[in-house]
Amino acid sequence: MGIFNFFSKDKKEKLDKGLEKTKENVFGKISRAVAGKSTIDELALDDIEEALITSDIGVETTLKIIGKLEERVAKNKYINTAELNDFLKAEISLLMKEGYDEIPKVDGPYVIMVVGVNGVGKTTTIGKLAHQFKQQGKKVVLGAADTFRAAAVDQLLIWADRVGVEIVKQDMGSDPASVCFDTLQSAKASGADVVIIDTAGRLHNKINLMNELTKIKNVMAKVILEAPHDVMLVLDASTGQNAIEQATQFTKATEVNSLALTKLDGTAKGGVVIGISDQFQIPVRYIGVGEGVEDLQVFNKNEFVDSLFN
Amino acid sequence: MFENLSEKLDKAFKVLKGQGSISEINVAQTMKQIRKALLAADVDFKTAKSFTSRVQEKAMGEKVLTAIDPGQLLTKIMKDELATLMGSEQSDISLDGSPTVILIAGLQGSGKTTFSGKLALLLKSKKNKRPLLVACDVYRPAAIDQIGVLAEQVGVDVYQDRKNKNPVEIAQAAIKHAKTNGHNVVIIDTAGRLAVDEQMMKEISAVKSAVNPNETLFVVDAMTGQDAVNTAKAFNEKLNFDGVVLTKLDGDTRGGAALTIRSVVDKPIKFIGTSEKMDGLDVFHPDRMASRILGMGDVISLVERAQQQFDEEEARRVQKKIAKNQFGFDDFLKQIQQVKKMGNMKDLVGMIPGMGKAMKGVDMDDDAFKGIEAIIHSMTKQERENPKLLNGSRKKRIASGSGTTVVEVNQLIKQFSQMGKMMKMMQGGGAKQMMQMMKGKGGIPGM
Incomplete structure (x- = not known):
């Protein structure tokens, strides 16, 4: 079963499999929409609109893409399916930021703060991420600052054991900012990477909880001036347009500078990241494509878009 | 919840509301906007489509075009349709079987x-x-x-x-x-x-x-x-x-x-x-x-929740105190706790018709009372019972004890006395009193 299946073989296969539904949904429909037609007419444009919207790409982004397509069609009415695919691929690529996997060299440990709404998969993502860094030979310390949800600390503790990294924790209900302070001090002292x-x-609409997050973030600078170096917002691929509001509010509270998109192995299409990447100019850094410890991949824009088309 | 959808529908309806009479084209345009709003709210593409066409059909059938207030009629049609779509009856879970x-x-x-x-x-x-x-x-x-x-x-x-x-x-x-x-x-x-x-x-x-x-x-x-x-x-x-x-x-x-x-x-x-x-x-x-989606508020839920949480006996005790002018800070503290028990403040206010929109983005979480509680907790027993005792040096002590300022302490005292007056004016039943407090926005400090 998922979680115990530590070392899944083919990463690419996983991504393709996960994205297959996306492909079927968007481009299957589009192909059908334009099949047997040598030109793109109103009706085909409507079908493309439907295809994009049902993939959670969102009304605004869809209209943006359709607008570009209309311009293109106005210039040249005789566009075929292959050209259409290329055109859409190029347009979607343009809307997305390039991801990155390297951790920049910093003085002392590089601090990643992981945020998001309930149930998106923050703790699981952290477990997988810790495993990746460990594999790269880095010394990793986890900070269990979810002191609120029942058994959240235990959950992270199990992950720390499983991947063999250190963890700093306090009792449930303790001040998360204080946990962060401890974690950073301990990591600094032990020379963690x-x-x-x-x-x-x-x-994201609970103002006091968002203020708390700002406080947690600010406390880190007391130990390491630039910390957190990376604030990562975790988004659930099955979330609809609300993800945009999540990005807005979390960015306001913590200056989010990267995204992780989870649960892409389900039927969810993940189209919402296209709009978010575009609107906030934040790169998607990782994608979650399974429950195994290895099922976290560095986001690659070209691969992502290619997987949609090939 | 649903504030955004209501907002967007409001905007869509404004096209209609602004005009005495409307054309078929106008309805079609409004429907397009409603569909867009539904899609932005993550309503399934097909559901949104069939919903808007059903509403449009009904709107035509019911002569929205010649109605005195077409916007209102359309709102009613939409509300009914929404309720139908979500199932018109409330359904309980089955508790058969042993266990x-x-x-x-x-x-x-x-x-x-x-x-x-x-x-x-x-x-x-x-x-x-x-x-x-x-x-x-x-x-x-x-x-x-x-x-x-x-x-x-x-x-x-x-x-x-x-x-x-x-x-x-x-x-x-x-x-x-x-x-x-x-x-x-x-x-x-x-x-x-x-x-x-x-x-x-x-x-x-x-x-x-x-x-x-x-x-x-x-x-x-x-x-x-x-x-x-x-x-x-x-x-x-x-x-x-x-x-x-x-x-x-x-x-x-x-x-x-x-x-x-x-x-x-x-x-x-x-x-x-x-x-x-x-x-x-x-x-x-x-x-x-359905009412909520259309921004009509949810008064029934609010009253029910207030009734559930309101301690009748406590209410009578407080009322007696108010009548005798003995309402002190301790009683106030208890009132706050009662209100807090009712749930998330923003949630509650959102149920009041028209407030959902007004409250959007306004800071109002359960912790809204934290500062007030801190100030009251920093008062002595005598001060709580008899607020008149509070002079300059006492206020200063309370401010430093609660981590606030004298200005904030003064503000609370002022609001407290206003509230006392207001409560004296109302001598209704328990839940009704709570409702009044909820509605009188300035009544509860920090709201």
């Missing part, structure tokens, strides 16, 4:  | 375990049941611990078997355990699973046929996008569930799943999750939700 902070899931 | 067996299923992270805890509390406190929570998520790290902690929080028993990795066996053993230990409800929490994971879907089917539940509930995150339809369909095909639980509705704006699921799988939404607290579980009222 990477610190990953787990925070409690919170709905 | 009643309730199976919980859903995707990862949808909120199954939290819901299981909430349901156990609800059945215990409202239906006088003795529920047993069963930990059948054998995969996710610490899932068993999580349900154990929740069981303790709500004060019910939990059945767990850490050595067994077979959910079917655990569920069966749990029911046996329930029978011998006098539990009349068994709530089986299962692992999150993707609809495309065949092995896991087989597993939950096996659990279902082994325990033959009286009620199978499908838990879904209210923020789910277009995929809600696929997932609901897939789970329904495998499990033929009896009802839907919509979680995280205390988030903002979206609720497309609520509009869609019922119509697509023809299963009622039975519960909604409205906070992280264990009592944050509501019964789903389709008609109220």
